[in-house]
Amino acid sequence: MSLINQTVIITGASKGIGRALALTLAKEGANLSLVARSEQELTAVQEEAQNLGAKASIFVGNVADEAFVKNVIEQTATTFGSIDALVNNAGFGIFKQATEITTAEWDDIYATNVKGTFLFCREAIPFMKTAGKGHIINIASDVAKRVFDGGSLYCSSKYAQDAFSMALRKEVRKDNIKVSVVYSGLVDTYFHNRVEGDAHQEKYLSSQDMANTIHYILSAPAHVVIDELMIHPISQEY
Numbered sequence: 001m002s003l004i005n006q007t008v009i010i011t012g013a014s015k016g017i018g019r020a021l022a023l024t025l026a027k028e029g030a031n032l033s034l035v036a037r038s039e040q041e042l043t044a045v046q047e048e049a050q051n052l053g054a055k056a057s058i059f060v061g062n063v064a065d066e067a068f069v070k071n072v073i074e075q076t077a078t079t080f081g082s083i084d085a086l087v088n089n090a091g092f093g094i095f096k097q098a099t100e101i102t103t104a105e106w107d108d109i110y111a112t113n114v115k116g117t118f119l120f121c122r123e124a125i126p127f128m129k130t131a132g133k134g135h136i137i138n139i140a141s142d143v144a145k146r147v148f149d150g151g152s153l154y155c156s157s158k159y160a161q162d163a164f165s166m167a168l169r170k171e172v173r174k175d176n177i178k179v180s181v182v183y184s185g186l187v188d189t190y191f192h193n194r195v196e197g198d199a200h201q202e203k204y205l206s207s208q209d210m211a212n213t214i215h216y217i218l219s220a221p222a223h224v225v226i227d228e229l230m231i232h233p234i235s236q237e238y
């Protein structure tokens, strides 16, 4: 399916997977609403997308802020006339023993990884229902399917995001709204507190690998839905 003039909201678009996806979809002619907290980095992505010929709006804020999310959705619908797809990609990890996790860290991870996904879905779905179609892609993790020592906070947040997505899929399928979940292994981004391209991450998936994968899911014919997609670098055991 062509993405020309399709409106796509991407959260976490200032760097990593979200940035690579924004630039990939810009080349395909999509209209973009890009969301993140870092204004300078997001503006740079907007300019790159525009230089590739795309229309791109930016929204600087936190995905866990309800008023902010409502504004992103309303402004996107007003500016572009539709919300064809939503990619809930913003997220981060904290890896500690459960006894070492602060309440603030717990709340922050759940606010971003779970509440942010919920808020964007809740606000976008009415527009998709009115249009009679839509596509939500939630970027989870392979640790939405397995756990590890030190992963109680991050893994449980990704399990929650995944369970929300699975239930949501059942709610909105009758409305012709697709819900896809991507379960990714290691990706060379800022997620691991290293810069993209760091030698420690050379065997990881690249953010472009992820962008290509999400583009593939988004481009499926109207009657096809890729409900789940698991992806790893060959160097990572699974």
Ligand SMILES: NC(=O)c1ccc[n+]([C@@H]2O[C@H](COP(=O)([O-])OP(=O)(O)OC[C@H]3O[C@@H](n4cnc5c(N)ncnc54)[C@H](OP(=O)(O)O)[C@@H]3O)[C@@H](O)[C@H]2O)c1
Pocket: 011, 012, 013, 014, 015, 016, 017, 018, 035, 036, 037, 038, 039, 041, 061, 062, 063, 064, 089, 090, 091, 092, 093, 112, 139, 140, 141, 142, 184, 185, 186, 187, 188, 189, 190, 191, 192
């Ligand atoms: N890298 C991996 O190995 C890996 C593996 C599996 C899954 N994932 C998932 O992939 C997604 C993208 O991560 P990445 O690897 O691309 O990491 P990244 O390079 O650190 O990018 C994360 C993006 O999320 C944004 N973000 C974080 N918290 C936010 C908030 N509260 N509100 C708005 N934006 C926020 C960041 O922008 P600002 O800081 O400017 O807000 C940034 O654009 C995450 O959901 C992550 O859990 C990553």
